[in-house]
Amino acid sequence: MAVIKSLVLILCVVTSTLATPLEFRATTTAPFVSESSPNPIGKLYPGNITGTLNGTIAVVPIPYKLARKIIPSQWGILTKAYQQLLPGFPKDSYPLIVKSLLDHDVGLNGTQLIPDFQTVRVNFPFVDILNDGYSSFQWGKYLLITESNEIGIDAIREYGSIPVPSLFKPDFQAYKYARPRSKTIYAEARANTSACADATTKFSPFNRHGAWPLSFYINATNQPVFGDPAKGCDNQILFYNTTLTTGKNAPVHVRGDIFIKAPYAHVPNDRTFRNVFGIKVDVAFLENNYYECETLKGYHGTGSGDGYVA
Ligand SMILES: *[C@@H]1O[C@H](CO)[C@@H](O)[C@H](O)[C@H]1NC(C)=O
Ligand SMILES: *[C@@H]1O[C@H](CO)[C@@H](O)[C@H](O)[C@H]1NC(C)=O
Ligand SMILES: *[C@@H]1O[C@H](CO)[C@@H](O)[C@H](O)[C@H]1NC(C)=O
Ligand SMILES: *[C@@H]1O[C@H](CO)[C@@H](O)[C@H](O)[C@H]1NC(C)=O
Ligand SMILES: *[C@@H]1O[C@H](CO)[C@@H](O)[C@H](O)[C@H]1NC(C)=O
Numbered sequence: 001m002a003v004i005k006s007l008v009l010i011l012c013v014v015t016s017t018l019a020t021p022l023e024f025r026a027t028t029t030a031p032f033v034s035e036s037s038p039n040p041i042g043k044l045y046p047g048n049i050t051g052t053l054n055g056t057i058a059v060v061p062i063p064y065k066l067a068r069k070i071i072p073s074q075w076g077i078l079t080k081a082y083q084q085l086l087p088g089f090p091k092d093s094y095p096l097i098v099k100s101l102l103d104h105d106v107g108l109n110g111t112q113l114i115p116d117f118q119t120v121r122v123n124f125p126f127v128d129i130l131n132d133g134y135s136s137f138q139w140g141k142y143l144l145i146t147e148s149n150e151i152g153i154d155a156i157r158e159y160g161s162i163p164v165p166s167l168f169k170p171d172f173q174a175y176k177y178a179r180p181r182s183k184t185i186y187a188e189a190r191a192n193t194s195a196c197a198d199a200t201t202k203f204s205p206f207n208r209h210g211a212w213p214l215s216f217y218i219n220a221t222n223q224p225v226f227g228d229p230a231k232g233c234d235n236q237i238l239f240y241n242t243t244l245t246t247g248k249n250a251p252v253h254v255r256g257d258i259f260i261k262a263p264y265a266h267v268p269n270d271r272t273f274r275n276v277f278g279i280k281v282d283v284a285f286l287e288n289n290y291y292e293c294e295t296l297k298g299y300h301g302t303g304s305g306d307g308y309v310a
């Protein structure tokens with residue numbers, strides 16, 4: 001048995017091409033402590049679901065032609081909108097967004113509703129589902145999500161997306177540092193039907209010129225998410241102005257490698273995307289579920305929560 005296990009490990013490292021030094025959390029009797037700070041807006045909006053997202057959000061440039069082939073042809077792509085926000089972005093590319101996040105402290109009026117869970121989300125932003133030429137939405141077809149989060153798994157299905165029940169490393173923490181005092185961070189997800197990782201991320205801080213501006217991330221991550229527009233849109237508003245995301249907790253620009261197995265990134269084969277830019281961030285959110293997508297017309301990802309007609 002032990003021999004088989006180490007064989008699987010070796011095969012996994014080879015196929016994922018990113019050797020990650022992560023171990024599954026050792027069985028311990030110590031109580032579980034989340035490293036993520038508490039939700040700072042839990043009681044500010046007592047009638048709405050709020051929580052925090054801690055992890056990494058990265059921009060993966062893919063050929064525009066490929067994006068156009070993947071995104072169903074009845075929806076436009078707001079090319080000018082993302083080009084405005086991404087100075088220097090290659091003209092023939094499209095910014096795929098890959099998020100590896102821990103949902104923490106999700107609840108209503110300060111009471112936790114669901115236990116923390118993790119996700120890897122691959123989103124296609126700037127999709128013009130209303131064909132009005134200016135309202136941006138993000139399409140998410142697959143979502144790797146903690147296998148025990150049945151509420152989340154059902155919700156994803158109701159939106160018309162495909163939930164992939166998964167296991168994460170490190171579990172129930174946003175990421176892990178490569179070594180003590182190292183600034184390199186890792187995270188890994190695998191479908192509970194897979195023997196090896198389906199998605200891995202490895203990032204280091206990148207403070208030189210060239211990283212994409214924070215305004216791009218704010219804009220893209222606030223776009224309503226849909227799987228099938230007929231089934232409604234998820235209006236998750238990210239608050240980049242709380243203590244979680246400012247001062248000593250300000251987002252950190254990072255650069256690194258992402259490995260994703262097919263079909264989760266929609267590209268035909270397993271892919272490693274190297275030297276992509278992203279941010280390491282912890283951010284509070286407020287979530288309005290199952291809005292009719294049409295009611296979010298004109299919502300530009302202002303993140304203000306008042307840019308739309310509910
Ligand atoms: C986010 O998670 C990381 C890894 O668990 C942790 O080190 C960090 O303190 C968290 N961020 C905040 C603002 O709590
Ligand atoms: C929120 O909780 C507070 C107590 O912490 C309570 O006084 C208030 O009525 C609650 N608000 C709602 C809308 O449930
Ligand atoms: C909170 O939820 C209500 C509906 O339940 C909605 O009308 C309101 O816009 C939400 N608040 C924000 C800030 O989105
Ligand atoms: C994977 O997770 C789903 C959802 O919790 C569960 O129904 C299924 O039995 C799990 N499969 C395996 C192989 O563990
Ligand atoms: C998001 O980007 C679009 C396109 O540039 C723009 O119309 C919109 O105002 C932006 N929103 C914010 C908050 O920057």
Ligand SMILES: *[C@@H]1O[C@H](CO)[C@@H](O)[C@H](O)[C@H]1NC(C)=O
Pocket residue numbers: 237238239240241242302303304305
């Ligand atoms: C913080 O950001 C949220 C979401 O963008 C917004 O609704 C709120 O008004 C902002 N708060 C302050 C104090 O600026």
